[in-house]
Amino acid sequence: MRHLSLLLASKSPARLATLRAAGIEPAVRVSHVDEPAVLSQVRGGPSQQVLALATAKARAVLAELRAEAGFEVFSTTTGQPASSFLSTGEPTRLPDLILGCDSMFEFDGQVFGKPRTPEVAKERLTAMAGRSGVLHTGHCLLQGTSGEGLSALSHARVHVAPMSEAEIDAYIASMEPLWVAGSFTVDGLGGPFIEHVEGDYHGVVGLSLPRLREMLAARGLSITQLWTQAEPAKGEESEAGREYLSRTRPFSPRHSADGFILCSCGRRHWGLAGAAGICAFRDHEGSREVLLQLRAPWSHGGGTWSIPGGAIEWFEDPQTGGLREFAEETSITELQIRGCHTADHGDWRFDTFIAGCTDGVEPVPDAESTELRWVCLDDVPANLHPAFAQSWPEIRSFVLNAD
Numbered sequence: 001m002r003h004l005s006l007l008l009a010s011k012s013p014a015r016l017a018t019l020r021a022a023g024i025e026p027a028v029r030v031s032h033v034d035e036p037a038v039l040s041q042v043r044g045g046p047s048q049q050v051l052a053l054a055t056a057k058a059r060a061v062l063a064e065l066r067a068e069a070g071f072e073v074f075s076t077t078t079g080q081p082a083s084s085f086l087s088t089g090e091p092t093r094l095p096d097l098i099l100g101c102d103s104m105f106e107f108d109g110q111v112f113g114k115p116r117t118p119e120v121a122k123e124r125l126t127a128m129a130g131r132s133g134v135l136h137t138g139h140c141l142l143q144g145t146s147g148e149g150l151s152a153l154s155h156a157r158v159h160v161a162p163m164s165e166a167e168i169d170a171y172i173a174s175m176e177p178l179w180v181a182g183s184f185t186v187d188g189l190g191g192p193f194i195e196h197v198e199g200d201y202h203g204v205v206g207l208s209l210p211r212l213r214e215m216l217a218a219r220g221l222s223i224t225q226l227w228t229q230a231e232p233a234k235g236e237e238s239e240a241g242r243e244y245l246s247r248t249r250p251f252s253p254r255h256s257a258d259g260f261i262l263c264s265c266g267r268r269h270w271g272l273a274g275a276a277g278i279c280a281f282r283d284h285e286g287s288r289e290v291l292l293q294l295r296a297p298w299s300h301g302g303g304t305w306s307i308p309g310g311a312i313e314w315f316e317d318p319q320t321g322g323l324r325e326f327a328e329e330t331s332i333t334e335l336q337i338r339g340c341h342t343a344d345h346g347d348w349r350f351d352t353f354i355a356g357c358t359d360g361v362e363p364v365p366d367a368e369s370t371e372l373r374w375v376c377l378d379d380v381p382a383n384l385h386p387a388f389a390q391s392w393p394e395i396r397s398f399v400l401n402a403d
């Protein structure tokens with residue numbers, strides 16, 4: 001296998017030190033992301049917030065690099081060309097991979113980013129002493145030319161030791177806690193105050209090395225390919241890895257939460273903020289039918305049957321997102337929601353809303369569908385999308401019993 005270059009889209013010294021200790025010397029480039037603006041679009045909790053920020057950081061750095069290299073720049077929010085540049089002089093060498101990360105601490109139902117001031121740090125550390133919270137870290141790994149990526153989360157419960165007021169004051173006076181998520185470090189002066197960690201230690205530092213390895217593996221690559229000095233694992237790079245690295249066509253998301261997440265279930269899913277769809281049903285000539293979609297060959301799960309739906313936006317609740325996706329893909333907007341089936345995977349969920357539709361309403365497919373078809377409940381095609389096939393028996397019985 002060959003060595004791969006990595007660019008870290010973060011100014012965190014702890015993340016850089018984590019990679020270096022693991023034999024990886026990345027290039028570093030700080031992203032210019034308006035974090036409050038990104039967060040103002042995120043409806044969900046800390047997991048969603050760190051995922052949105054990690055992804056925004058990696059995509060922002062990629063957009064800058066592509067611009068410098070003379071590529072057309074795509075807006076990270078609309079996916080439309082934002083501007084185009086003509087290459088002048090030496091072309092910028094694009095890294096093989098770009099990694100963005102973000103961390104937040106969830107404590108007592110609140111989400112703590114960096115405290116920034118001694119007053120806020122004191123208030124938080126006083127509350128946290130002797131108790132525990134969960135550190136969430138989001139990761140986004142992008143292919144350095146196309147921008148095709150994979151995002152993933154790590155979560156770890158952190159138990160803080162009881163601290164005296166003198167210890168808290170001394171720790172704050174060191175300035176260390178002011179600029180780190182949750183007001184503590186586990187790998188610095190704060191280390192002695194962290195009694196133990198349940199979960200991945202490196203995720204608490206700000207970059208989970210095991211998650212990084214899994215993200216690479218999901219793309220057919222090996223963490224050993226990132227080693228700067230040591231030799232990568234012997235053997236050929238996988239076909240999937242070679243193919244992934246060779247893509248140059250820019251990935252242009254329609255919405256900023258479009259993208260793949262490596263779920264806690266071990267599989268890759270579409271929709272960083274989760275996904276939702278509508279199982280529309282009608283009564284037609286004495287039998288109950290559902291509206292199924294044969295997914296276009298180029299789309300995720302192409303060539304299989306499921307229901308119209310897709311990734312929801314960061315700011316949408318599942319029902320709003322599911323109805324929007326359904327309307328885009330069928331042009332049907334008149335529905336009566338009767339219930340919801342949720343497949344909750346922890347880091348990702350798919351909500352299927354069961355909705356009644358008037359007989360006679362016919363769908364108009366968009367580019368995402370090869371075909372849309374009203375199908376009798378007992379005649380659903382055999383080649384269902386695997387995730388939909390798993391939920392179908394429950395959804396079917398709900399549809400059957402709906403008024």
Ligand SMILES: [Zn+2]
Pocket residue numbers: 263264265266267269345348
């Ligand atoms: Zn999953």
